[in-house]
Amino acid sequence: MLQYDDSAFYFFALSSIIFYIVPSWYSIIKKVSAALFSSDESIGAVSRTTAEEKKAADLKKNSKGLKTLSSTGFIVNFVITVALSALFFWLYLSVQSNGEVNSFDPFTILGIDTGADLKEIKKAYKKMSLKFHPDKNPNNPQAEATFMMVAKAYEALVDPVAKENYEKYGNPDGKQSLAVSIGLPEFLLDTANRNLVLVAYLIIMVGVIPFAVWSYYSNSSKFGEKDVMYDSYAWFHHNLNEHTLVKTLPETLAGSAEFRQRNMPKSQDDKEEIAKILNKVRSHMNKPTYNHPVVLKGNVLLHAHLTRQTEILSEASQEDLKYMLRYSSSLVDAMISVCKHQESLGAALNCIKFSQCMVQAMWLKDSELLQLPHFTENEVKHVVAKNIAEYIKVPNGQKKGLKDFTEEQKQDVFKTCRLLPDVTVDSKIFVDDDEDDKVYEGDLCTVLVTLTRNNLADGEKAGLVHAPRFPYPRREAWWVALGTKEGKIISIDKITNPSKVVEHKIKFLAPRKGTYEFDLYVMSNAYVGFDHKVSVELTTLDASSLPEYKVHPEDAELDDEPTLFEEMMNANIEDDSDSEEEQDSDEEEEEEGIRELSAAEKKKLELQNARKKAASAAGDDSDDDDDDEVEEVYNDK
Template identity: 35%
Template sequence: MVEKVDQAGSDKLSSFERSTEVQKDARKGARALSTGSQVGWAVKLAVLGGMWLTLYLIHLQIGDAKEIKRFDPFEILEVSPGASAAEVKKAYRQLSLKYHPDKNPDDPLAASRFMQITKAHNALTDETAKANYEKYGNPDGPQTSKVGIGLPRFLLEKENHLMILCLFFFLLLFVVPMAFICYYQRTKNYAANGVMIETLQFMGYYINEATRLKNCPELLAASAESRGMALRPSDNEELKTLGAQVTEHKKRQFKLPIIIKNDIILLAHMQRLHHLMSPSLREDLDEILRHSLKISQAMIEIACMREWFFTAQAMIEFRRSLIQALDVKSSQLLQIPHFNDEILKHCLKGKNATSTLADYLQKDPEQRKGLSSMTADQIADVEAFASHCSNMECKAITEVEDEKEIVVGDIATVTVQLLRKNLHEGEAMGPVHAPLFPEPKFEEWWIFLVEGAPNTRIIAFERIRDTERLIEAKLRFQISRPGKHSLTVHALCDSYVGIDKKVDLNFNVSTEDEVKREIFVHPEDEELDLQPTLFQQFMGELGGDDDSEEEEDEKKEKTKPVEKLSDGKQQKAESDDDKKDGDDSDSSDSDSDGD
């Protein structure tokens, strides 16, 4: 048995040595890459140092902040306060000749200096200006205080104007566009989820329906983020010792030295061989693991988009294997603090033996095995882990909202409820217990609605990042065929191995002929249909005056013919009455004549 193990180790070592030749050829490229990175850092430091130096020189030019001085004509004219009028006049004449703008055309401050000299002379010689100065401290009378920022002198000097203009255009036309271009060149290589586009293309090509956990370490090592890491000359010797102890579960697909290196350290992490890693290899491992969360997330989404449940399940298994540092066939109990191979042997033997994490957590503290050789602090850590790890309860129902029966063509809703029984009301989950992972991690759950065997196609899925006690997710899908349906809800945790949940759903779907549904319209809805819409109300308000005028005109037109008709009938009736009266009078006349 020992000979077989030694032979296997020598085979792995020889396979690694065969790749040594490739690594030697890649050393030059690695050295050139490292030299290029050093040059890049040197350039960055030089630019930063130049910026700090420029800022320091500007500070020296500007000088320290000074208190605003009051107007002092004696100081301006450089005479003593007790100077006579002749001394003041003499000083004024000398300074005015010295600072006259015509004699100092290249000095931008000469004009303001000459104005101060003139103002100081007036304050000491002119009666009005002198009175204002003695009363208000200024020869011009009461003044409002103004605070401003003075520009450095070198910005106002004429010989520096060309240099300042060139510097301004250099910053505006070169530095700003280059900064934008560099930022765009960097961001255009990344997708919205933070993964490099090259990695997404690579994963989309190599991930297929047969991809499983044993394929994932090499795929992660071949990602663009991993291939961008630098090789060191010392990696060859360090990886020989590590590679001899690593167990490989498949034949290598990629022969690039950086991929081989990162694949080995990923497998060493999953097999908990950190004590064989040098500090530089541990730094490389931590860098890959920091990228692994985003990349594994993208791998899961690729499998979900293609409706491959077993592939998505393998990607989630790989994600939690990296978080918990578990190999392909490692025991779930290694996630418990202070557990090792010796303690696992006690847990798998005798009465109350257990091999899964869920069974171990459900046992009473007195029935848990493997604690006899632990100290009180270690046992307390185990108990804290047992109370911290999610004890999830999963329930799921299938229904069609507002309907009693399910008919072909309906949109069915699967309501999934997850309850963390280890939490009390108002509590939430903390970070995952993952001492070998470089960053804090909060657990996430993936809910999959999957067809029954043999298809196992993903019908709907949902990613849940909520850490509350009660979680609810709704998965909707359209029913396309009648008869019996068998679906399965899988709730998979991405941070712990062995606490996944599964619920089977069975329901019957009727045809439209078998179930006749009456369309019920609520009376309130009918009343709403009779109400004018907002557009109709708006148009009615605009045309309300015109409609009222038209209605009044129509009423007038309708009433006029009726009045005429009634007048005509009345006149006709009067004429008929007249005729009758005439006939009566004629008949009476004739009677009288007969008589």
């Protein structure tokens, strides 16, 4: 029997707190180190040309320094962690000073020195028993528990049996079974704190915990794949179809659920600003389908970005635009997944083109050459090349449109031309594990797409996309789509592998007999004008023309062998038949025995009758001899 104290609670509290503060401090230290010591490359603040300098500076400003740690979530977590760490330190000191969980020590309980004589023991017992007697401490469970401990301590020092149990087992009651419980603070036993404990318990169990569960569930239930809200998916399903055009996609993106709270105009000045921007970009916009303030504001801000007119935006509107562009990548991927679900190839390709335009801040009628730094419509007019892919292959000394550029600006153009992708696409269709090149209907076909980045050296990886006007770093990736001539999607996947040579496999079942032509698209996620379209031809043969498949004799024997289930069933049937046969045999033997017994009895009766007749003729003296003769005859029979 142990004396109740707070030591067990201290250990329990220390072990509980450490589960929170250790991962929390790890997260805090990681965020602080990232804010103070992270490299420019890790946050995407890379300035390869002078055009990227402003973007790199903004990324450093927003991703490095103590200012980046000013978010509400970080501050709240930091305060809670510091408070729990202080509590942990105080508990640790308490454990260090008096941290041993009390064992049964009668001398300590009675407050006397070890080895005290009987007189001192009785005196201490009398004093403490009077002090903690239940009659003097009514409704005090702590005093009652102490009184019982004092009685046990006295018994362990005075009673011979109890003393022997204490010395042998550490308890006056003898050997005890192991008991496990949660260490609770001692003040919970105090009746004065009963109401406070009940109120705290009620608040935590009825208020705090249900609210935390409801908050977590309500927030997590709003999001689906790729951390996109379910309402956004529903919005995309409503607006996207096979007739969707690129010029309608800004409005579709603006209606995403992620932007509805932020893009709601807060004042009349916001509405007037949106109307002013609308007049500037109206000529580049498709006629709005929805006049809702949230959708209209997002649509206008996106067009300001696509037409490179962000200088007309206020600081607040620029922050709202950056917020939209921050989530644009995952939202466009969600739009493509919706198109894939609808099997609409044209709409999916238009979503990819829209993503390219957003990254490069270009719109439909803009020249591809505007992706080059410092280029405007004036420089584009002097370029002879038809597209940007041709322009980057022109030797640097022969490139047009650079007449008015400084030497530094020219070097920016040359560097960018080396960064822009130069991709070769190869495709091959085949059937796995097939010796010949023939494809029959129902075969599992594989289209092997090989993407080679010619602008990279062996072992080099593709870096960040050169996009000075997109406020966030973007990794180079490629969409690979296979579709029918009728515009149905067979497969569409995003390749993020940055290697020089990348292979991607598309698998599908071969259609019916005939010749088919499929369209294979390889499109960049961030650059305009580098897309590839390859025609894939497939001829399938009738499966009936395949040679007859002959089963090997050994395989046929294996097929004839009964399965485990059949063997079990056959064994049960044989057991049943054996038991029936045994039963029939026993019945036949029994009937035969009955027939034999009846014949013997009949013969016995005949012999008995003969004996009676002989006895009546020969007299009584011959009865014994006759009996013996009858028995011998009967036995012989």
